[in-house]
Amino acid sequence: MKLSPISVPYRAVQKSGSLLFILVFVGSTGSSGFGGPLLALAAFAVLAVSIGYELLYYRRFSYELTADTLDLSSGVFNRREREIPYGRIQNVDVSQNIIQRALGIAAVNVETAGGGSTEAVIRYVSAETAETLQTDVRDRKRGRDRREGASADEPAAEPEALFSIEPSELALVGVLSFDPRVPGAILALLTGSVPFVSPILPGDVSGIGLTVLIIVVGVAVIGLSWIVGAISAVVNYWGFRLTQTEDELQYERGLVQRYSGTIPFDKVQTVTIEDNPLKRRFGYATLGVETAGYAPGQANGKGSEAAVPLASVDRVHRLAHELEAFGEPEFTRPPKRIRRRYAVRYLLAIGALTAIAFAITRFYSIPFPWYVPIGAAVLTPIAAHYKWLHRGYWLGEDHFVARSGFWNREAKVVPYYRIQTVIDTRTIFQRRWNVGTVVADTAGSLSVLGSDAAALDIDRADVERIREELTDRLQASLEERRRDRKPASGFAWIDTVEDPALPNPVDFDSLTPAITAAGSEDADRSPDSTKTDRSPDSPKADRSSDSPKADRSSDSTDSDQPDRAEE
Amino acid sequence: MNALQPRIRILWVGRAIISAGIVGGVGYAAAMYADVPVEWPIAIAGLLLVVGVLHALLRYRNWRYEIREDSLYLERGVLTEVRTAVPLVRIQHVDSRRSALERLVGLASTVVYTAGSRGADVRIPGLTPDDASALRERLKRLAIEADGEDAV
Numbered sequence: 245m246k247l248s249p250i251s252v253p254y255r256a257v258q259k260s261g262s263l264l265f266i267l268v269f270v271g272s273t274g275s276s277g278f279g280g281p282l283l284a285l286a287a288f289a290v291l292a293v294s295i296g297y298e299l300l301y302y303r304r305f306s307y308e309l310t311a312d313t314l315d316l317s318s319g320v321f322n323r324r325e326r327e328i329p330y331g332r333i334q335n336v337d338v339s340q341n342i343i344q345r346a347l348g349i350a351a352v353n354v355e356t357a358g359g360g361s362t363e364a365v366i367r368y369v370s371a372e373t374a375e376t377l378q379t380d381v382r383d384r385k386r387g388r389d390r391r392e393g394a395s396a397d398e399p400a401a402e403p404e405a406l407f408s409i410e411p412s413e414l415a416l417v418g419v420l421s422f423d424p425r426v427p428g429a430i431l432a433l434l435t436g437s438v439p440f441v442s443p444i445l446p447g448d449v450s451g452i453g454l455t456v457l458i459i460v461v462g463v464a465v466i467g468l469s470w471i472v473g474a475i476s477a478v479v480n481y482w483g484f485r486l487t488q489t490e491d492e493l494q495y496e497r498g499l500v501q502r503y504s505g506t507i508p509f510d511k512v513q514t515v516t517i518e519d520n521p522l523k524r525r526f527g528y529a530t531l532g533v534e535t536a537g538y539a540p541g542q543a544n545g546k547g548s549e550a551a552v553p554l555a556s557v558d559r560v561h562r563l564a565h566e567l568e569a570f571g572e573p574e575f576t577r578p579p580k581r582i583r584r585r586y587a588v589r590y591l592l593a594i595g596a597l598t599a600i601a602f603a604i605t606r607f608y609s610i611p612f613p614w615y616v617p618i619g620a621a622v623l624t625p626i627a628a629h630y631k632w633l634h635r636g637y638w639l640g641e642d643h644f645v646a647r648s649g650f651w652n653r654e655a656k657v658v659p660y661y662r663i664q665t666v667i668d669t670r671t672i673f674q675r676r677w678n679v680g681t682v683v684a685d686t687a688g689s690l691s692v693l694g695s696d697a698a699a700l701d702i703d704r705a706d707v708e709r710i711r712e713e714l715t716d717r718l719q720a721s722l723e724e725r726r727r728d729r730k731p732a733s734g735f736a737w738i739d740t741v742e743d744p745a746l747p748n749p750v751d752f753d754s755l756t757p758a759i760t761a762a763g764s765e766d767a768d769r770s771p772d773s774t775k776t777d778r779s780p781d782s783p784k785a786d787r788s789s790d791s792p793k794a795d796r797s798s799d800s801t802d803s804d805q806p807d808r809a810e811e
Numbered sequence: 812m813n814a815l816q817p818r819i820r821i822l823w824v825g826r827a828i829i830s831a832g833i834v835g836g837v838g839y840a841a842a843m844y845a846d847v848p849v850e851w852p853i854a855i856a857g858l859l860l861v862v863g864v865l866h867a868l869l870r871y872r873n874w875r876y877e878i879r880e881d882s883l884y885l886e887r888g889v890l891t892e893v894r895t896a897v898p899l900v901r902i903q904h905v906d907s908r909r910s911a912l913e914r915l916v917g918l919a920s921t922v923v924y925t926a927g928s929r930g931a932d933v934r935i936p937g938l939t940p941d942d943a944s945a946l947r948e949r950l951k952r953l954a955i956e957a958d959g960e961d962a963v
Binding site for chain 1: 933
């Protein structure tokens, strides 16, 4: 299938737009030696070249939905052929900005796990094609999953509305949004302009006058970032809607740029519930859903595209349980003594701030009351207490839940079977307090920003226990899932063992020494013995030899397997 | 628990010496240029050297790894102690590699990749080349056995 023909002029103008703009700008100043006709010619040439390129691009680009894969071939100079198995697709996103909406075209991004970028970009197809592509991929995925059951031909279930944002909620989202980038930008601007501004200021600024000025500027900056944050939040979440089909979550949002996408339930990695004292006061919370795919067009730079920006606590909890039935968490908090550490930490930060203020006032000899930040020290015990109060972890039936944050409280729900690695760390300071941190790493994209599900500052004795517990529960839940899946999938290697007629094709015992030898330190081993290629058969053979394990209860993962265990 | 090859200390201590040397050299030149007593950069470089060498030696002493029943387990870190458990099911692929410096002292390392975000690649340095490829083969086999049908 082809792209939409409109994509040719659109892409051409889009790509050469900035160059054309510069040319027009140079032409309009008119001061240079270039004549108008020459500029027009250059502009025409640029446009012609890019249209030519885009035509070729259009001719080369094709995509096709085969039985098992989404095939793409593209490239003008470098050709590229790609086949993406449906089972590996994390989500299919469609986005349209205001111009694209007027032209009736849309961009389709296909996300897979791994890598920091979108796997396949289809720019642009008509809006209807984008939608059919989205549903087709979904249907084929489902068809692939249930090829044995004849349900593949069934029409897709009618999507069930899960959530749609109320005007009052949207307004609240705006009110509670604050764009932290604005103060940064203003600060950068201000520091750059100080040398120009300072001579303008009245020479006899008294200490009080300066303080007032700083307060006024501060309030203005906060106000401005608040307004910017509010506008961008409202624009982003305009008409936010979540719908649910049998195995997928679909979202839609945006006023100027329209986003829509799907998230298969079985690709959801973590669910996050977030609130802050303001939201708690009014009974609202935020919900984030994280998949392993790279998320495009994220609001506020976070990777969770299906985040419910704000909804009443009830709705958020209902929705969260719809996604992951994790029950009612009872958090275990860090030991109480750790509050002293937090208080000390806050005091140190205040001390540093005061020192900086002191240094600045001395250096520039400004009569500014540098001791003002010390006043915040009164608040440290409260902050330390809340930091401690909000931190905690819970090991549920199927989920690990970790909560933290002094102002923005965030609870992360990780199903055990989504855990990738378990890391425990103890910094030099944590060792002093005899505590440590256990991190359950997942394949989510949010955690790149450093907000993994982590049980922070828990007692040293618990660190070890929880790390072991998490890995054990991961194994147990994998075992369970495998058992559940067994009847559905036609996968053979567990069942074949039950068949007594089947001879064991490989002598398992003869493999065992080779395996243990390969990793041990001092075993004599020729390079050949480790390089022997037995991959085609032996994994299967090994699997069948210890596969009765799979039929035992899930705690069998604790049992010793001499061929693997190594001291 | 397996320790690393003692030779890795040559590499790490050497690295500490070189970086201290660079800091010292640059500091010395700057001090000459700015007419500051040259004792300062030399003292700083000396301190860096001592700290760096100590860190390298402790790093070697604290590095441990082992392959457990269903995970690869690592212990390391001087200031921050880190312990990582990589379930074998989660292994995406395994590399063994030798950088130019590693080849100089006849060492290699094995790198284990998962789909995770933080512990996405776990590197075991300081192995003999044979050990590194043997470990790679073994982890590969164990990962296949562990049958990570959906590694994400």
